[in-house]
Amino acid sequence: MRKYTAFGSALLGAALMLNTGMVMADGPGKPSPKKSIVKHAVVEPSRMAWWNKARFGMFIHWGVYSVPAGVYDGKKFPGLGEWLMHDAKISVDTYQAYAKDFNPTKYDPEKWVLMAKDAGVKYIVITTKHHDGFAMFDSKASDWNIVKRTPYGKDVIKMLADACRKHGMKLGFYYSQANDWNNAGGAAAGGHWDKKQDGSFDDYLDKVAIPQIKEILNNYGDVAELWWDVPTDMTKERAAKITPLLAAHPEIVTNNRLGGGVQGDLETPEQYIPATGIPGRNWETCMTVNDTWGFKTYDEHWKSSQTLIRNLVDIASKGGNYLLNIGPKSTGEVPEPIIERFKDIGAWMKVNNEAIYATTASPFRKLSWGRCTTKEMPDGNTTLYLSVFDWPTNGQLLVGGLKNTALSAKLLANGSALKFKKTAEGLSINVPSAALDANATVIKLVIKGKPDVENVIPSANADGSFVLSPADADLKGGVQSEHNPPNLGYWTSPKSTASWQIKITKPGTYAIEAPIAAVGEGNSFKITIGGQTVKASAQATGNDGKYAINNLGQINIDRVGPTTITVTPVAENWQHINLRAISFKYKGSSENSGGFSIKQQ
Ligand code: FHN
Numbered sequence: 001m002r003k004y005t006a007f008g009s010a011l012l013g014a015a016l017m018l019n020t021g022m023v024m025a026d027g028p029g030k031p032s033p034k035k036s037i038v039k040h041a042v043v044e045p046s047r048m049a050w051w052n053k054a055r056f057g058m059f060i061h062w063g064v065y066s067v068p069a070g071v072y073d074g075k076k077f078p079g080l081g082e083w084l085m086h087d088a089k090i091s092v093d094t095y096q097a098y099a100k101d102f103n104p105t106k107y108d109p110e111k112w113v114l115m116a117k118d119a120g121v122k123y124i125v126i127t128t129k130h131h132d133g134f135a136m137f138d139s140k141a142s143d144w145n146i147v148k149r150t151p152y153g154k155d156v157i158k159m160l161a162d163a164c165r166k167h168g169m170k171l172g173f174y175y176s177q178a179n180d181w182n183n184a185g186g187a188a189a190g191g192h193w194d195k196k197q198d199g200s201f202d203d204y205l206d207k208v209a210i211p212q213i214k215e216i217l218n219n220y221g222d223v224a225e226l227w228w229d230v231p232t233d234m235t236k237e238r239a240a241k242i243t244p245l246l247a248a249h250p251e252i253v254t255n256n257r258l259g260g261g262v263q264g265d266l267e268t269p270e271q272y273i274p275a276t277g278i279p280g281r282n283w284e285t286c287m288t289v290n291d292t293w294g295f296k297t298y299d300e301h302w303k304s305s306q307t308l309i310r311n312l313v314d315i316a317s318k319g320g321n322y323l324l325n326i327g328p329k330s331t332g333e334v335p336e337p338i339i340e341r342f343k344d345i346g347a348w349m350k351v352n353n354e355a356i357y358a359t360t361a362s363p364f365r366k367l368s369w370g371r372c373t374t375k376e377m378p379d380g381n382t383t384l385y386l387s388v389f390d391w392p393t394n395g396q397l398l399v400g401g402l403k404n405t406a407l408s409a410k411l412l413a414n415g416s417a418l419k420f421k422k423t424a425e426g427l428s429i430n431v432p433s434a435a436l437d438a439n440a441t442v443i444k445l446v447i448k449g450k451p452d453v454e455n456v457i458p459s460a461n462a463d464g465s466f467v468l469s470p471a472d473a474d475l476k477g478g479v480q481s482e483h484n485p486p487n488l489g490y491w492t493s494p495k496s497t498a499s500w501q502i503k504i505t506k507p508g509t510y511a512i513e514a515p516i517a518a519v520g521e522g523n524s525f526k527i528t529i530g531g532q533t534v535k536a537s538a539q540a541t542g543n544d545g546k547y548a549i550n551n552l553g554q555i556n557i558d559r560v561g562p563t564t565i566t567v568t569p570v571a572e573n574w575q576h577i578n579l580r581a582i583s584f585k586y587k588g589s590s591e592n593s594g595g596f597s598i599k600q601q
Pocket of ligand 1 (some may be wrong): 270
């Protein structure tokens, strides 16, 4: 229902980049009359205290799969490095032979820990056993483990635990509790492909998984976080065999992937940043630096340091943690592009970590120029950390909708005081002509009392044009805001609607365009603006992931100010569409006057 392709218009592309949660800055936003505070009230067990201050963790996916590193039988497999055995349907014997070449003589766990620490990371989570079932520790429950099967012969988890302890780094364990492609009886998505995998799942749980969970819980010192993954066939009864083991370790933070209805402490959005966080739940976005978790020799699709830094800020501004993955090589080395990026993150964090650690979510729904994190002060006042991604060109940073009295404002990097004044639209801060840091320049703003913020809905750009993006939509009836790429998907019900509030800034004529993927013909919908309606049909593209730019006509808008724009399917023949965005491009002054009018093309 969703899926992917780059879409055509550069204008729309750029505008979407600015408007979506995934890749940075919020859409253009100026005050308009709607009270909007993102709520993140969570009833916290005490084990969450450190976790909620940490904000930044490092994930490590490391195992035998780093030997083939995405290549089997001379063929590069397009999927995830750690899924090679599954994707290439490699037999158990053939896969297990890779262990003989797993000899990480360059493994230096202190180096890993210090790389993380220098980047500002507060905790590490490592794969103790991924879906290939290979235990990276000395396990008595299965000899498919690093000590028994590799020339290296050492317990790398113990070595990492020692290094973490030495450098004051918290350590958590990823454990694939159900999927196991080498220990007989373990689950496999889509079923087994080698007879050696067959067996009783319950026997596997009782004889391999549960004993191994006991080993990782008891043999390596304090465990900060237990990261279950992929709960295939994990019924309530099966999960109930595991939860008592945790009762003896109430200090361990657990995620939501054990299965059997166990919620755990954390939601785990994977490879995306939820547009408005996950109110009422702690959450941790896990994300790769390139496109794979486990090392692949040929994945060079690295995210930029700027994207990673801004993701960290974005996540903190929504009240979550960032668990950023590294996939080390079979030699034990971390790929150079990862080392470079962690250094860049560290350089930014050294100056600005105050805007990340122990902060809570932004009180603003949207800020056109960046993100905000907050800290309540003991004196009842509040510090707002304004991380500016798009530096203002007019020397004024408008904190739209902020009603509090400001007490002080300064650049976090050098402590320079900044002047500010209250305006009808919010607080306006005088800023230097250029940003101090192209990744994000932080302004530390202290306000009196708790944040009192009015509105913050997207507004048209200075030239009048605007883009309605998925992340800004108010949705009803099942349609969902999706990521990778951003789109409104699962729009199967004709009763589902999407609405946007937008502040029109310029009267005139607007051309409407929308990139839409529609499998079949006959998907018609109405766009309602200011009481008037334009009817349009989505061009069939034959594929959920194939988008075509639809020209939906022109409208004349002669009334500036806030308005609501709603898209409603026409029930007849409605199948479903995926909608990337709707762009309203300002064409010039209107021929009409006095209100909205729409011209169909
Ligand atoms: O299948 C795994 C995948 O290999 C990787 O470990 C990620 C990390 O969140 N989790 C699973 C998919 O959800």
